[in-house]
Amino acid sequence: MSRSKKGDRLERELVNMFDDEGFASIRIPASGGATKRELPDILAGDGNNTYAIEAKGRKDGPIYLDWKEIMDLLVFSNRMGVKARIGARYNREDWRFYHPAELYITDSCSRRVDYESDVEHETFEDLISGDGL
Amino acid sequence: MSRSKKGDRLERELVNMFDDEGFASIRIPASGGATKRELPDILAGDGNNTYAIEAKGRKDGPIYLDWKEIMDLLVFSNRMGVKARIGARYNREDWRFYHPAELYITDSCSRRVDYESDVEHETFEDLISGDGL
Numbered sequence: 001m002s003r004s005k006k007g008d009r010l011e012r013e014l015v016n017m018f019d020d021e022g023f024a025s026i027r028i029p030a031s032g033g034a035t036k037r038e039l040p041d042i043l044a045g046d047g048n049n050t051y052a053i054e055a056k057g058r059k060d061g062p063i064y065l066d067w068k069e070i071m072d073l074l075v076f077s078n079r080m081g082v083k084a085r086i087g088a089r090y091n092r093e094d095w096r097f098y099h100p101a102e103l104y105i106t107d108s109c110s111r112r113v114d115y116e117s118d119v120e121h122e123t124f125e126d127l128i129s130g131d132g133l
Numbered sequence: 134m135s136r137s138k139k140g141d142r143l144e145r146e147l148v149n150m151f152d153d154e155g156f157a158s159i160r161i162p163a164s165g166g167a168t169k170r171e172l173p174d175i176l177a178g179d180g181n182n183t184y185a186i187e188a189k190g191r192k193d194g195p196i197y198l199d200w201k202e203i204m205d206l207l208v209f210s211n212r213m214g215v216k217a218r219i220g221a222r223y224n225r226e227d228w229r230f231y232h233p234a235e236l237y238i239t240d241s242c243s244r245r246v247d248y249e250s251d252v253e254h255e256t257f258e259d260l261i262s263g264d265g266l
Contacts, residue, residue, distance in 0.1 A: 024213035026172060029162045039159060043176065047214025050183075080157035081180025 010057040010089055011041050017095075018044040021128045038072045043082070049130045050082040053097070056113065057089045063113040070100045070111050085127070088113045097122040143190040143222055144174050150228075151177040154261045171205045176215070182263045183215040186230070189246065190222045196246040203233045203244050218260070221246045230255040 011027050018025035025044035040052040054073050056063045065086065077084035086098040096113075098121050103111035113119075144160050151158035158177035173185035187206050189196045198219065210217035218230045229246075231254050236244035246252075 022212060024209045026161050026176075028159050043159075045213040045215070047212070050213065076157045079155060079180070080178040080183065082178070 006057055007041075007055070011055050013089075014042055014053070014055055014087060014095065015044070017124060018042075018128075022046060023128075038069060040073055040076060040084075042087075045082070046128075049127070050080075051085050051127060052077045052080065052082045053085050053087045054100075055087045055089070059091050060115070062115075063088055064106070065100075065103070065111045065113070067109045067111075070103075073100055085122070086111075086113060088115070088121075090115055095124045097124070097127055139190055140174075140188070144188050146222075147175055147186070147188055147220060147228065148177070150257060151175075151261075155179060156261075171202060173206055173209060173217075175220075178215070179261075182260070183213075184218050184260060185210045185213065185215045186218050186220045187233075188220045188222070192224050193248070195248075196221055197239070198233075198236070198244045198246070200242045200244075203236075207233055218255075219244075219246060221248070221254075223248055228257050230257070230260055 015025045015027055023044045023046045025042060027042055028039045030039065041055045042051075042053040044051050044053065052073060054065065054069065056065070073084050084100050086100055086103065088096050088098065093115070098113055098119065100111065102119055103113060104117065104119060106112055148158045148160055156177045156179045158175060160175055161172045163172065174188045175186040177184050177186065185206060187198065187202065189198070206217050217233050219233055219236065221229045221231065226248070231246055231252065233244065235252055236246060237250065237252060239245050
């Protein structure tokens, strides 16, 4: 499965999970915004909590997000007044959600999601219940 | 200009207007959601107010929205906890925004936006400032 098809599948999976929990949720197309700025992959909200999510999947190993990707997510989320999260999904593991500012910063100023590390994260149930970070 | 191209242009215009006012805003693709339910055209928020907008343009005359379109907009907006609006744009006139429940109901249970009528509406500035309905 190509990387983009896998990305589509993961985004659909997450949107469906939110939908099943009574959230309104959408996948945002790359070309959907007013600016050239990159947009988050997903918006989901239930009136109590609204999340802007950058969804990443990998078979294993660390996931890298470059500086601009994180900055764009934070700028968008701060403007709209929603909560920014990085959603990480490893093969056969449950989704984990990270606050962008909590991620490990590499030497090149990108951020790293490392499954093995003990960086604090939320589960999908944490997001649904709003009992998160 | 075809109807869909005109719709694209109007949506882009509105998203750019929100963007210029510091709102985060996106155009939502028809296929972006988890369900078969129709999604609103635009989401825009600044942390104080977030709007789900169904954008409609016409040269003149009344604009009709069918029962399901209104219901889907209200269901989505209530689930996500955002404010539902119908945005109507007549040629050479400023945008007007209507609360879906305030629109005139036709015999066939559709709703009608009528430029000549005195149904209460908001201007774009009302939406931006949050001083609306």
